[in-house]
Amino acid sequence: MDEGLRERKKRQTRRRIADMAMGLFMARGFDQVTVAEVARAADVSVNTVFNYFGTKEDLFLDRQEEVEDLQSRVVRERGKGESVVAAFRRDFMEAIEERDWRYGLNEGADVFGRLVGDSPSLLARFRELEHAQTQRLARTLAEESGAAPDDLTPSLVAAQILETTRLLSRHATARTLAGESWAEIVPQLRSQAEQAFDLLEKGISGYCVRV
Amino acid sequence: MDEGLRERKKRQTRRRIADMAMGLFMARGFDQVTVAEVARAADVSVNTVFNYFGTKEDLFLDRQEEVEDLQSRVVRERGKGESVVAAFRRDFMEAIEERDWRYGLNEGADVFGRLVGDSPSLLARFRELEHAQTQRLARTLAEESGAAPDDLTPSLVAAQILETTRLLSRHATARTLAGESWAEIVPQLRSQAEQAFDLLEKGISGYCVRV
DNA sequence: CTCCAAATTTGGTGTGACTGCAAGCTTGTA
DNA sequence: TACAAGCTTGCAGTCACACCAAATTTGGAG
Numbered sequence: 160m161d162e163g164l165r166e167r168k169k170r171q172t173r174r175r176i177a178d179m180a181m182g183l184f185m186a187r188g189f190d191q192v193t194v195a196e197v198a199r200a201a202d203v204s205v206n207t208v209f210n211y212f213g214t215k216e217d218l219f220l221d222r223q224e225e226v227e228d229l230q231s232r233v234v235r236e237r238g239k240g241e242s243v244v245a246a247f248r249r250d251f252m253e254a255i256e257e258r259d260w261r262y263g264l265n266e267g268a269d270v271f272g273r274l275v276g277d278s279p280s281l282l283a284r285f286r287e288l289e290h291a292q293t294q295r296l297a298r299t300l301a302e303e304s305g306a307a308p309d310d311l312t313p314s315l316v317a318a319q320i321l322e323t324t325r326l327l328s329r330h331a332t333a334r335t336l337a338g339e340s341w342a343e344i345v346p347q348l349r350s351q352a353e354q355a356f357d358l359l360e361k362g363i364s365g366y367c368v369r370v
Numbered sequence: 371m372d373e374g375l376r377e378r379k380k381r382q383t384r385r386r387i388a389d390m391a392m393g394l395f396m397a398r399g400f401d402q403v404t405v406a407e408v409a410r411a412a413d414v415s416v417n418t419v420f421n422y423f424g425t426k427e428d429l430f431l432d433r434q435e436e437v438e439d440l441q442s443r444v445v446r447e448r449g450k451g452e453s454v455v456a457a458f459r460r461d462f463m464e465a466i467e468e469r470d471w472r473y474g475l476n477e478g479a480d481v482f483g484r485l486v487g488d489s490p491s492l493l494a495r496f497r498e499l500e501h502a503q504t505q506r507l508a509r510t511l512a513e514e515s516g517a518a519p520d521d522l523t524p525s526l527v528a529a530q531i532l533e534t535t536r537l538l539s540r541h542a543t544a545r546t547l548a549g550e551s552w553a554e555i556v557p558q559l560r561s562q563a564e565q566a567f568d569l570l571e572k573g574i575s576g577y578c579v580r581v
Numbered sequence: 582c583t584c585c586a587a588a589t590t591t592g593g594t595g596t597g598a599c600t601g602c603a604a605g606c607t608t609g610t611a
Numbered sequence: 612t613a614c615a616a617g618c619t620t621g622c623a624g625t626c627a628c629a630c631c632a633a634a635t636t637t638g639g640a641g
Contacts, residue, residue: 163637163638165588165589165636165637165638168589168636168637169589172589193625193626193627194626194627194628195626203590203591204590204591204592205591205592205627205628206590206591206592207589207590207591209627209628209629210589210590213628214627214628215626215627215628279498282498283494283495283497283498284494286494286497286498286501287493287494287497290497309541309558309562311537311538311541311562311565311566312565312566312569314537315533315534315537315566315569316569318530318533318537319529319530319533322526322529322530322533323526323529326522326525326526326529327522330520330522347520351520351522354522354523355522355523355526358523358526358527361572374608374609376607376608376609376617376618379607379608379618380618383618404596404597404598405597405598405599406597406598414619414620415619415620415621416598416599416620417600417619417620417621418618418619418620420598420599420600421618421619424599425598425599426597426598426599
């Protein structure tokens with residue numbers, strides 16, 4: 160009823176375009192692939208590609224948006240007596256062990272990062288997504304704490320937390336890209352993370368503790 | 371000797387292009403002005419515009435780069451016994467009183483911000499500049515503290531400090547753009563800044579204190 | 582099954598940023 | 612005064628992306 164032929168075909172087409180695009184990007188780099196090539200590979204017209212994806216960059220960063228929700232969930236599902244930073248600290252430390260993709264720690268995240276870094280336009284779009292994530296988290300924090308509309312604390316805290324996790328992840332993937340094995344990175348990453356979160360907590364550990 | 375006719379003319383042309391461009395942008399918005407129009411207004415060919423400015427965005431954000439140096443100077447010229455955050459706190463509080471342009475607090479910064487915010491491409495380039503500023507500050511901090519190459523603390527501190535000042539400035543200019551007078555904003559801004567820096571200091575006040 | 586209306590795809594056409602090249606003009610220098 | 616280096620320009624081309632009208636496909640009514 161809510162899954163007609165039409166809907167199915169649309170999702171198929173969308174996936175086919177995205178997959179073909181990703182394949183080409185991985186093989187030759189983002190800037191070296193034209194939208195026309197992607198269209199040809201997916202056997203659709205260029206216009207159809209732009210029907211599904213607003214920009215060429217969206218072809219690459221399609222799945223990245225769902226991260227927003229997962230981050231807000233970390234806040235909402237924190238335990239009693241646990242501060243927001245503490246929740247993120249716990250979540251991030253777990254993520255290290257599991258090579259969680261939410262923080263860009265998964266296998267292949269380095270190639271991903273390399274591709275992004277090699278394309279100015281892609282990098283720009285990626286930063287935009289990061290910014291959106293930060294704002295989303297800030298809004299969640301504002302709701303959770305019932306902050307006044309021009310209280311900047313939620314935005315400040317959101318920015319500091321996410322900037323911390325991003326720096327940690329980036330550093331780690333940069334090292335895998337430099338040839339180091341994940342096994343030898345993990346111990347250092349753990350201690351760097353502890354250190355980074357210590358830095359954070361001393362300042363904001365009292366913020367928004369759930370009763 | 372080092373200031374021939376050639377050099378002078380080049381600087382004149384560059385200024386003329388940048389000025390004409392800024393005028394058109396202010397009047398009609400960034401995206402509504404084509405490079406061809408800028409070229410015509412400055413009485414040069416389109417190619418010449420791209421000879422001086424790598425991208426259209428650089429026409430607008432030309433002077434923004436020198437902010438980098440000024441921020442590093444804040445660190446280097448801090449007093450004895452003064453931490454890095456303390457130095458920025460002092461500098462920013464002074465900047466509020468003087469409506470300093472380094473933090474985007476000057477008169478007209480709101481129009482500037484509006485223009486940037488209305489153009490996706492300009493916003494993207496602006497974020498790139500912010501990122502470069504952060505990295506620059508991080509490098510300065512690393513030098514000042516003699517940190518190990520894979521110590522993330524300098525980057526973390528740089529990001530947190532600059533993100534704080536940016537949020538404060540943005541909030542202030544957003545309010546002037548909303549019609550509020552600078553006089554009624556300043557008191558609130560002062561207290562917001564105190565609050566924001568308190569948040570920071572509790573975490574990083576002990577970092578890199580000059581002996 | 583048939584026909585219609587809505588959604589989707591497509592080709593065509595156009596704009597605007599940006600690149601590369603070769604020719605022309607200007608400036609510094611011998 | 613002539614030559615070389617540097618700057619400017621026109622021209623042609625690429626690519627992302629917008630707009631539009633025609634063609635195709637699909638869902639549903641009769």
